Amino acid sequence: MSILIDKTTRVVVQGITGRDGSFHTRQMIEYGTRVVAGVTPGKGGTTVEGVPVFDTMAEAVRRTGANASVIYVPPRFAVDALYEAADSGVKLVICITEGVPAADMLRVCRYYEVAGVRLVGPNCPGVISPGLCKAGIMPGAIHKKGSVGVVSRSGTLTYEVVHHLTKAGLGQSTCLGIGGDPIIGLRFVDALALFEHDRQTEAVVLIGEIGGNDEEIAAEYIQRQMTKPVVAFIAGRTAPPGKRMGHAGAIIAGGSGTAAEKIAAFRAAGVEVAESPAEIAEMVATELKNRAVRKRARIVEVTAPTKMAAAGRKGSLKRPEVKKTSTKVRGRVITKPKGKSVPKKKPARKRRS
Amino acid sequence: MKIHEYQAKDIFAAAGMSVPRGRVATTAAEARAIAEEIKGTVVVKAQVHVGGRGKAGGVKLARTPAEAEQHASAILGMDIKGLTVKKVLVAEAVEIASEAYVGVVMDRSIRRPVLIVSAAGGMDIEEVARRFPEKIVKLPLDPLLPFQAFQARRVAFAVYDTPGVIQQAADIIGRLVGVFWQHDCSLVEINPLVVTPGDKVLAVDAKINFDDNAAWRHPEWEQMRDPDSELPAEVEAKANDLSFVKLDGTIGCVVNGAGLAMATMDMVKRFGAEPANFLDIGGSSSPEKVMAAMRIILRDPSVRSILFNIFGGITRCDDVARGIVQAVKQLKPKVPIVVRLTGTNEREARVILEEIHLAVAPGMEAVVQQAIELARKAA
Numbered sequence: 001m002s003i004l005i006d007k008t009t010r011v012v013v014q015g016i017t018g019r020d021g022s023f024h025t026r027q028m029i030e031y032g033t034r035v036v037a038g039v040t041p042g043k044g045g046t047t048v049e050g051v052p053v054f055d056t057m058a059e060a061v062r063r064t065g066a067n068a069s070v071i072y073v074p075p076r077f078a079v080d081a082l083y084e085a086a087d088s089g090v091k092l093v094i095c096i097t098e099g100v101p102a103a104d105m106l107r108v109c110r111y112y113e114v115a116g117v118r119l120v121g122p123n124c125p126g127v128i129s130p131g132l133c134k135a136g137i138m139p140g141a142i143h144k145k146g147s148v149g150v151v152s153r154s155g156t157l158t159y160e161v162v163h164h165l166t167k168a169g170l171g172q173s174t175c176l177g178i179g180g181d182p183i184i185g186l187r188f189v190d191a192l193a194l195f196e197h198d199r200q201t202e203a204v205v206l207i208g209e210i211g212g213n214d215e216e217i218a219a220e221y222i223q224r225q226m227t228k229p230v231v232a233f234i235a236g237r238t239a240p241p242g243k244r245m246g247h248a249g250a251i252i253a254g255g256s257g258t259a260a261e262k263i264a265a266f267r268a269a270g271v272e273v274a275e276s277p278a279e280i281a282e283m284v285a286t287e288l289k290n291r292a293v294r295k296r297a298r299i300v301e302v303t304a305p306t307k308m309a310a311a312g313r314k315g316s317l318k319r320p321e322v323k324k325t326s327t328k329v330r331g332r333v334i335t336k337p338k339g340k341s342v343p344k345k346k347p348a349r350k351r352r353s
Numbered sequence: 354m355k356i357h358e359y360q361a362k363d364i365f366a367a368a369g370m371s372v373p374r375g376r377v378a379t380t381a382a383e384a385r386a387i388a389e390e391i392k393g394t395v396v397v398k399a400q401v402h403v404g405g406r407g408k409a410g411g412v413k414l415a416r417t418p419a420e421a422e423q424h425a426s427a428i429l430g431m432d433i434k435g436l437t438v439k440k441v442l443v444a445e446a447v448e449i450a451s452e453a454y455v456g457v458v459m460d461r462s463i464r465r466p467v468l469i470v471s472a473a474g475g476m477d478i479e480e481v482a483r484r485f486p487e488k489i490v491k492l493p494l495d496p497l498l499p500f501q502a503f504q505a506r507r508v509a510f511a512v513y514d515t516p517g518v519i520q521q522a523a524d525i526i527g528r529l530v531g532v533f534w535q536h537d538c539s540l541v542e543i544n545p546l547v548v549t550p551g552d553k554v555l556a557v558d559a560k561i562n563f564d565d566n567a568a569w570r571h572p573e574w575e576q577m578r579d580p581d582s583e584l585p586a587e588v589e590a591k592a593n594d595l596s597f598v599k600l601d602g603t604i605g606c607v608v609n610g611a612g613l614a615m616a617t618m619d620m621v622k623r624f625g626a627e628p629a630n631f632l633d634i635g636g637s638s639s640p641e642k643v644m645a646a647m648r649i650i651l652r653d654p655s656v657r658s659i660l661f662n663i664f665g666g667i668t669r670c671d672d673v674a675r676g677i678v679q680a681v682k683q684l685k686p687k688v689p690i691v692v693r694l695t696g697t698n699e700r701e702a703r704v705i706l707e708e709i710h711l712a713v714a715p716g717m718e719a720v721v722q723q724a725i726e727l728a729r730k731a732a
Contacts, residue, residue, distance in 0.1 A: 027667070076569065101567035102459060103537050106496040109464045114497075139666030139696060154612025156664045160717060163664070163695070180611060181566075182461045209612055212461040235615035238600075238622045239631070246596040246611025246633040248566055249461070254479050259619075276620060278718060 002129035002174045003149070003194040003201070004092060004120070005068060009133045012037040012057065012066035012090065014081045015073035016048045020096075024072060024137050025049050031134040036064040057088035068092040070126060070135050075099035078122065082108045086115045094135050095121035098180075102248070105183035112185060119185025123248070124177035125155040138162075138175065146171015148284055149195040151188060152207035153180055153214075153247070157235060160277045161207060168281040170288075173200040180247025182211065188218035196226050203229045203287050205280055206271075208262055210236035211249045215262040223269035229287035232266045233274045234259045354563040356577050357400040359442045361559035364536065365543075368528045371521075371555035375444025384425030387443040388418040394446040397424040399431060399438040402582045404477070409433045414446055439581050447557055452545030453512050454478050455526055457494075457533040459540065465493040466533060468526070470508040474545035500530045513548070521554035522546070537567035586649050593645035595634060602627025603728050604721075605650040605659035605688070607643070609634050609668060617662045617721065626725040629656045638668045643676030644683065651686050657728035658689045660720050665696030674702035678709055689727040693720035 011028065015021040016038025026049045029035050035051050037060040044055035054060040057069070069090045073081045078097040085093040086108075093112075100108075100122045112119045120127055126136010131145035142159060144166040152158040158177055165172060173195075178186050188206060195201045204226075208215040215234065222230050237259040239245050241252040252258050263273050272287070274280040359377040366372050374391055377400060378384040388395045399411030406412050411433050415421035421443060431438045452474030460467045471489045473481045482489060490511045492504060505523040513519045525546070533541045542560040549555070568574055580588065590597030596611060604621050608614035611633045618628040630653070634646055650656055663673050673694060681690065691712040694702045703713050712727070714720035 023667075075566070099566050099569075101537055101570070102539060102564045103496075103534060103567065106459075106464060106466065110496045137667055142666070142696075152612070154610060156608075156610030156666070157612030157616050159664050159666050159696075160613060160616070182459065183464055207612070209615060214462070217462060233616075235612050235619060237619045238628060239615060239618070240598065240600065243598045243631075244565070244596075245598060245615055245631055248564075250611060250615070275623065276718065277616065 001198050001200045002132055003191075003198050004118070004127050004174060004176065005129050005133040005135050007034075007132050009068050009092075009135065010034050010036045010064065010066045011133075011135055012039060012060045012064070012069045013051070014039045014057070014069055014071045014085065015077075016040055016051065016053055017043050017046070018072060018074075021072035022048050024070075025051060027137070027140070028070075028134050031140040033133050033135060037061075037066050057084045057090075061089045066090060068135060069094070071095040071097060071122075073097055075101075079104045079108060082119070082122075083111065086112055086117045090117070092118045093120070093185075094124070094126050095119065095179075095185075096124060096126060096137060097121070098123040100181070102181070102183050105181065109183060109185060120176060121179040121181075121185060123181045124179035124184075125158065127174065127176040128172075129174045130172050136177070138177075142166055143175065144171040146173065147200055147202040147288075148172050149191075149198065149201040149204040150175040150207070151191040151195070151204065152177050153209050153249070154207055154235065155180075157277070158207055161205060161233065161280055164278050164281040165205070165284065168285060170281060170284055173198060180209075180249050182249035184249075188214045189221045192218060192221055192226060192230070196228055201228065202291065203231070203284050205284060206230055206232045208232065208234045209247070209250050210234075210239050210245065210259050210262075211247070211251045211253070211257045213257065216265040219262075219265040219269040219271060222266075222271055229272075229284075229291060231272045231274060231280055231283045231287060232263075233277065233280050234262045234266075237263075354565055354568070354574060354578065355402040355582070356561055356563070357402070357440065357442075357579065358398065358559055359400055359440070360577050361541075361561040362442075362556070364532060364561060365528075365556055365559050368532050370525050370528045371553070372559065373444045373447050373555060373557060375442055377440050377442050378425060379429070379440050381422045381426035381429065384441055384443050385418045385422035388415060388421035391443070391445050395421055395443050396446045397421055397428060398442045398444065399428050399433060400440040400442055401433050401436040401438055402579070403434045403436055406433060411438060436582060447547055447555065448549050449545070449547050449557075450550045450552075451548045453522075453548075454481070454542070454544045455508075455529060455546050456540065456542040456544070457530055457538070460493065463493055465496065468492040468494060468504070468508060468530060470512055470526070472512045474547075478542075478544065494530070500527060500534075502527065505530075515552060517552050518548055518554055525554060525556065532561070536561070537564045537571060538562060539564045586652065590632070590645070590649055593642060595632060595642060595646055595649070597633075597649060598631040599653070600628050600630050601655070602629045603655055603657040604724050605629045605632075605653070605656040606662065607632050607634055607646045607650070607659065608662045609636065609664065609673075613662065613664060617660070617717070620718065620721045621725065624721055624725055626728060629653055634663075636668055638665070638672035638676060640676035640679045643673065644680040647680040647684055647686065651684060651688070656688055657731045658691065658724045659686070660724035661690070661692040661694070662717055662720055663692075663694045663696070665694060665699070668696065669698050670694040670696050670702035671698040671705060674705040677711070678705060681709055681711070689731060691720055691723045691727060693717060
């Protein structure tokens with residue numbers, strides 16, 4: 001099913017006639033994205049890569065039924081584009097632009113809350129649901145459709161991680177970059193909630209970095225609300241304090257926002273933290289295998305009561321036959337005996353170390 | 354972008370906020386002249402982009418112009434937390450009946466600027482937050498609501514009792530919030546906000562950090578920049594559209610993407626060496642950028658090897674390879690270089706690099722390990 005974008009997504013590209021806009025429109029179309037419109041004020045009536053261009057978002061949405069927008073507009077005009085998108089009727093806006101002033105983003109995010117529109121970014125590579133839709137600048141070829149959700153503050157680091165996941169046969173449901181800025185739309189918690197409720201996603205990879213406390217908030221959410229396994233990776237263990245490390249949001253300010261704190265928060269919440277991008281894939285594989293074991297165990301529990309009820313109705317309370325499942329986990333044979341109940345919802349996450 | 358106290362005070366003054374009279378001096382003689390102008394006791398304050406100037410001996414009272422000259426002479430040239438003092442602010446000394454803290458800070462987790470006021474002024478606000486959290490009043494500001502007088506009054510009443518003082522405080526707080534929005538700040542602080550024995554309220558210290566992303570709409574920021582407080586390598590990098598932070602190690606790193614660059618530095622450390630720098634070359638593959646990156650790194654005498662970690666999605670690997678070859682031919686580096694190029698056109702890239710016998714690594718871990726090995730051999 002994926003999250004945010006899929007085969008039904010109809011994309012309008014803001015800034016379609018610009019260098020980046022036109023290049024990435026072509027890339028998205030080649031991937032199979034339904035790019036239905038583009039907007040550049042003053043260029044209405046033309047086409048780019050066969051896509052009709054309109055002067056305004058309102059017209060583009062009205063004429064094509066676009067339901068998502070991707071913004072490839074320079075910082076100077078990006079804020080206006082963001083407001084125009086929120087007003088236009090699309091429900092999802094993905095802003096690639098790097099360099100939007102934070103004060104503007106404070107207002108934009110507030111407006112998006114009021115308007116009820118989802119924002120991803122700014123300063124992000126976009127969103128891709130492999131095999132279904134690509135709304136962004138990521139290289140489609142390294143992705144593979146599967147059940148791992150990926151949410152990240154980074155661009156190329158995400159590609160590195162996805163590269164390893166795909167190599168290990170672990171396809172992705174949706175990969176989204178939430179961006180490297182301090183003030184952004186969708187945050188880790190929001191993405192995790194979407195993944196938790198997505199049937200296609202079975203495990204999540206979270207790629208964080210120094211700065212802010214989005215990761216700590218995510219850790220708490222995972223512990224309290226998530227049943228699906230999460231593997232985390234935090235970049236910037238060697239970052240010096242007080243310096244902006246490329247991303248506007250990657251800064252250890254006033255001693256807080258360090259990688260060490262974030263890693264500690266995840267471990268305390270029972271989340272595995274990888275030491276390297278390659279290790280993420282190994283950890284995800286292990287988590288998925290463990291999950292499969294637990295799933296099989298639950299199936300046994302569900303079978304038993306049904307048979308008992310049937311036996312009761314027939315009048316003979318014969319002991320129901322409960323199949324025993326025996327599986328090998330890490331060299332130990334685990335047998336789920338009859339009648340033993342497995343909790344449907346996990347209580348506090350046990351610390352795995 | 355950080356600015357000095359005297360620059361922040363100029364901005365506050367222009368916004369109608371009360372600040373002590375004063376001017377900046379670059380020589381001891383100038384300091385004396387300013388003290389003569391101001392008359393009475395003055396304070397001589399080091400102007401550097403770090404906190405803790407007072408503790409370091411960079412803030413001194415002077416009762417006479419001669420004393421001001423003496424103090425200025427001692428403070429100018431002083432090293433405070435790694436920065437050399439090149440300027441001092443000479444300002445009228447103010448009698449202090451009480452000190453408070455007022456600031457507007459960006460709170461990322463709630464996506465609001467927060468007005469913070471504390472009756473425990475003069476102290477480091479983070480320490481107050483740790484030790485006396487009940488002494489801090491916080492007011493998140495809705496970005497779509499223009500700051501209202503009642504909001505300023507609310508925090509002023511929380512800190513002060515005297516009507517005249519409350520009115521002045523509310524006024525200065527309102528103007529402070531105005532400065533925060535108008536000047537695209539990430540932080541504004543008055544610490545301490547002083548009430549004199551005569552019930553006059555003024556900002557005795559001022560701090561403003563600008564949001565670098567807004568520089569394009571503030572041409573006035575360029576002349577406020579202090580070249581002495583920035584490393585020349587970092588200034589050069591910015592001029593070439595590179596993100597660069599100098600570190601202390603021996604392995605030079607050139608990476609595309611900030612997250613990947615941080616992860617690369619982390620990996621260098623994990624494998625037992627120290628990164629010499631953080632460098633994000635961005636999404637473009639232009640030869641000029643590659644050349645600028647190499648030039649900056651090669652100037653660092655502690656660099657013993659350089660690694661390129663490029664994951665080219667849209668960025669074409671062969672373009673980057675051509676840039677590297679050009680840079681090597683022109684700069685003739687003495688340190689070994691190892692390159693990892695994964696992505697679009699990586700095969701063509703490898704051929705281009707092998708022509709000049711550059712080591713090519715198959716992946717991220719390999720390029721880091723090889724760079725460390727080469728650095729060890731070169732030592």
